[in-house]
Amino acid sequence: MEREQTIRISPEEMEAQRRFAREFAHLPDRPRTYHIVTYGCQMNVHDSEKLAGMLEEMGMTPAPTREEADFVLHNTCCIRDNAERKALGNVTWLKEIKKQRPGMLIGVCGCMVQEPGMAEKILRQYPFVDVAFGTGNIYRLPELLYRAVDTRRRTVAVPQEQSTLIEGLPIRRESPFQSYVTIMYGCNNFCSYCIVPYVRGRERSRSADDILREVEGLQKQGVQEIMLLGQNVNSYGNDTPGGITFPQLLRRISQTGIPRVRFMTSHPKDLSDELIAEFAENPVLCRHLHLPVQSGSNAILQAMNRRYTRESYLEKVEKIRKAAPDVGLTTDLIVAFPGETDQDFEDTMDLVRQVCFDSAFTFIYSPRVGTRAAGMPGRIDPALATERIERLIALQEEMTQKRFAEMIEKTESVLVTGQSRRNEKQFTGKTSRNISVNFEGSSEMIGKIVPVRITAASKTTLRGQMQGA
Numbered sequence: 403m404e405r406e407q408t409i410r411i412s413p414e415e416m417e418a419q420r421r422f423a424r425e426f427a428h429l430p431d432r433p434r435t436y437h438i439v440t441y442g443c444q445m446n447v448h449d450s451e452k453l454a455g456m457l458e459e460m461g462m463t464p465a466p467t468r469e470e471a472d473f474v475l476h477n478t479c480c481i482r483d484n485a486e487r488k489a490l491g492n493v494t495w496l497k498e499i500k501k502q503r504p505g506m507l508i509g510v511c512g513c514m515v516q517e518p519g520m521a522e523k524i525l526r527q528y529p530f531v532d533v534a535f536g537t538g539n540i541y542r543l544p545e546l547l548y549r550a551v552d553t554r555r556r557t558v559a560v561p562q563e564q565s566t567l568i569e570g571l572p573i574r575r576e577s578p579f580q581s582y583v584t585i586m587y588g589c590n591n592f593c594s595y596c597i598v599p600y601v602r603g604r605e606r607s608r609s610a611d612d613i614l615r616e617v618e619g620l621q622k623q624g625v626q627e628i629m630l631l632g633q634n635v636n637s638y639g640n641d642t643p644g645g646i647t648f649p650q651l652l653r654r655i656s657q658t659g660i661p662r663v664r665f666m667t668s669h670p671k672d673l674s675d676e677l678i679a680e681f682a683e684n685p686v687l688c689r690h691l692h693l694p695v696q697s698g699s700n701a702i703l704q705a706m707n708r709r710y711t712r713e714s715y716l717e718k719v720e721k722i723r724k725a726a727p728d729v730g731l732t733t734d735l736i737v738a739f740p741g742e743t744d745q746d747f748e749d750t751m752d753l754v755r756q757v758c759f760d761s762a763f764t765f766i767y768s769p770r771v772g773t774r775a776a777g778m779p780g781r782i783d784p785a786l787a788t789e790r791i792e793r794l795i796a797l798q799e800e801m802t803q804k805r806f807a808e809m810i811e812k813t814e815s816v817l818v819t820g821q822s823r824r825n826e827k828q829f830t831g832k833t834s835r836n837i838s839v840n841f842e843g844s845s846e847m848i849g850k851i852v853p854v855r856i857t858a859a860s861k862t863t864l865r866g867q868m869q870g871a
């Protein structure tokens with residue numbers, strides 16, 4: 403397999419960036435406020451927390467809106483064509499604001515910048531963008547922004563085929579009681595529709611010691627729940643011979659005293675018996691597994707290069723259900739993949755009926771330039787694709803209702819995440835199974851795990867009553 407060299411950013415390089423951050427504060431006419439617009443997945447949300455951490459280390463403070471900020475940074479996603487178009491549309495929209503506020507700086511970063519040819523496109527077609535950098539260059543934000551302000555020239559940095567592993571970035575976490583912890587970066591799987599391996603590089607696992615140190619720090623700060631992040635967490639450690647496996651890492655993390663641990667995302671082909679057993683034995687592990695199936699048809703799974711079959715997926719589902727029946731399964735589904743026949747689609751519908759997922763993210767296939775599927779024949783007529791996704795969504799809603807109905811009258815442990823904006827007596831939280839619950843409570847409950855009896859269900863959320871209230 404093609405391997406890229408992992409580039410570990412040295413402590414000296416990180417110190418050089420910190421120097422840029424300190425010196426930035428002395429630049430005349432420097433931006434003083436920032437606003438980050440984030441697109442895409444949790445990995446990007448967490449990257450934005452790091453970007454915010456660096457900007458605050460540079461002496462900047464958050465602005466509530468894009469229009470009010472001195473520096474607006476777009477942390478982009480390129481997984482789907484519409485996410486990319488939306489990001490570029492928003493960047494263009496800011497051009498008008500910049501005309502009224504010429505001192506404003508505009509930045510673009512994230513996966514989209516890492517796409518082949520995108521940096522050149524930004525330089526050519528978006529002259530009002532001041533700073534652009536890819537995912538492997540995130541740590542260079544202080545330097546790039548310093549240079550843009552100091553020289554009044556645009557700075558663009560995109561690493562070519564480099565897979566960086568970066569430790570020690572400052573993080574401004576969005577929530578004091580729920581935190582993301584990245585355990586690995588990149589992906590080696592090359593699913594034929596996916597651009598991630600090209601823009602996020604190959605798999606690089608963080609060291610277990612670095613991860614544990616971060617989790618212990620979060621536990622001491624009172625964090626209640628951590629979400630471990632990776633494109634395919636099941637591959638954790640494969641690139642570090644002699645290291646520990648993902649289930650072993652989970653066990654060690656669970657011993658830190660953190661009350662809840664969850665993770666995202668798990669490739670079905672790599673879901674091991676060891677991990678399934680962990681669900682049965684580890685009470686700290688949340689009762690939720692996101693297991694993206696993408697299609698219920700073997701022909702389509704093969705064309706997608708998913709390297710599992712419908713049968714092997716269902717077998718694993720059965721094993722999980724047997725070992726830990728209270729675990730809720732969610733999934734991702736793509737309809738109208740090139741060549742998808744009516745029968746292929748019916749196979750997906752049938753699998754959804756069989757598994758009865760708690761919920762599913764459903765998408766119409768969107769070709770990404772540079773991926774194998776983009777050149778495949780058999781594009782599906784858009785009207786048919788819409789008809790299929792509507793049927794799929796309706797079926798999944800039915801399945802969700804079925805799952806929700808099973809929870810009524812049961813008591814769930816709910817991490818209270820916030821208060822309703824419309825009714826100050828109403829609070830919201832997440833069950834261990836990752837389902838939103840609304841209930842009456844009080845503000846001192848925010849950030850705590852409380853028992854809630856489920857009383858009713860709507861389309862996407864549960865209603866409940868806090869026990870002992």
Ligand code: SF4
Binds near residue numbers: 592593
């Ligand atoms: S496993 Fe497949 S879909 Fe997921 S990030 Fe890797 S290549 Fe993309």
